[in-house]
């Protein structure tokens with residue numbers, strides 16, 4: 030190598046480091062200045078930056094958590110190409126009525142680390158771009174979690190609910206952990222036939238590991254490479270590129286965890302004795318005749334379910350415990366409805382659903398009160414014009430479901446937990462139901478394929494828990510009841526910060542009912 034070439038290399042490396050220092054120095058901060066607002070119609074606002082003519086406006090009216098999450102997304106994109114839809118009409122217009130255009134996921138931004146480097150785009154439906162692979166994978170999940178497949182998943186949900194009651198009797202202070210175990214065990218059993226409770230919890234631990242990787246990789250504003258995609262081409266031996274090594278390691282863990290349970294079922298020597306599950310039943314149905322694409326779709330569909338389902342359902346259930354503590358009148362009304370319809374000798378069944386309308390109202394209000402997925406990101410593959418604004422392809426278009434659920438023109442007194450707003454027997458006008466069209470779980474072609482599955486889990490668990498337990502505020506050192514604060518953590522999934530409550534059997538009879546039911550069911 031000549032002196033000139035060595036000199037060129039040194040200059041290149043120095044320039045690279047200088048650029049890196051500059052990038053690190055100017056890394057976007059989580060605290061976000063102000064967002065520009067265009068009011069499109071009275072009811073719909075689009076947040077958009079930059080047209081130079083934009084009118085500065087604050088972000089008042091948002092909960093601090095949603096405002097902060099939104100700020101992170103916007104700063105991660107350097108305020109380029111983000112549209113945040115705050116009204117139901119704008120969300121419906123774009124996500125539903127123009128769903129053929131608005132059904133892909135954002136590519137750059139948080140997608141570089143999560144989607145490309147860690148490989149989530151290849152291993153999870155949630156991150157996939159709209160296209161043939163997504164359609165094939167989604168179809169499998171859609172059919173499996175569909176209302177028509179209720180008979181397959183309901184018994185597993187019911188049995189896990191009994192186990193949850195038993196766990197709550199034994200160690201009530203660990204209620205959050207028990208919720209995670211019950212919901213996680215049900216999803217893993219249905220997906221792979223894995224019996225977590227009898228075979229140890231190693232698969233829950235593995236799934237949690239995968240889930241933590243996904244959460245870290247997709248955290249908005251965390252990775253510089255999301256704002257500067259060019260950084261992914263840096264050689265990984267250069268100092269400051271720890272993120273590339275982390276991505277490589279995480280990618281391997283993610284691919285292994287998604288494939289290994291599938292392979293163990295596929296290689297099972299006694300397939301007829303294997304527990305029926307999503308993967309097993311598909312393998313039997315296809316009789317080993319699958320194209321590589323079909324096989325990949327099955328692996329990815331199965332591997333997507335735990336991560337997509339666990340935080341969402343656990344978040345709603347933890348909110349339910351908090352609401353029971355803070356709104357004792359709601360708890361009393363739930364218990365009296367269940368007591369009068371079901372009586373003291375058995376636990377509620379799914380067939381009782383129509384006879385327990387107040388339980389239904391509480392579930393709707395839980396889904397409204399805590400918008401579990403407050404900002405839903407979609408994108409578009411071609412330019413579009415909406416209300417006179419050009420939205421270029423690749424723009425992140427985010428549905429702010431939190432804003433819809435807190436819009437006082439749709440929900441009176443939105444910050445109060447009021448299940449009665451959905452009571453069709455009340456004298457007051459009934460408010461917009463968030464569940465039947467599942468807009469609380471997204472709209473258009475990407476809406477949550479597990480909406481019915483989730484509503485079943487919520488119904489069974491909530492009806493069982495309130496009939497057996499009283500959920501009460503924790504006590505302070507003087508034995509006085511204290512209300513836990515209603516604080517939410519920052520993240521894609523809106524979930525409450527750690528809190529305590531007392532979970533106490535309503536009577537010795539209700540405690541015995543749990544023990545006897547579990548003995549008969551197992």
Ligand code: HEM
Pocket residue numbers: 154155156167170216333334335337338339341342345401402405406469470471472473474475476477478479480482483
């Ligand atoms: C109350 C509980 C749940 C809520 C609030 C919820 C909400 C959502 C939302 C908002 C989306 C994005 C929709 C969009 O992009 O328009 C979604 C997607 C998804 N959800 Fe759920 N979800 C819940 C439970 C579950 C469960 C239990 C599972 C699996 C067992 C699941 C599996 C999925 C999958 C696979 C997707 C990706 C769909 C796609 O990108 O095509 N969800 N969910």
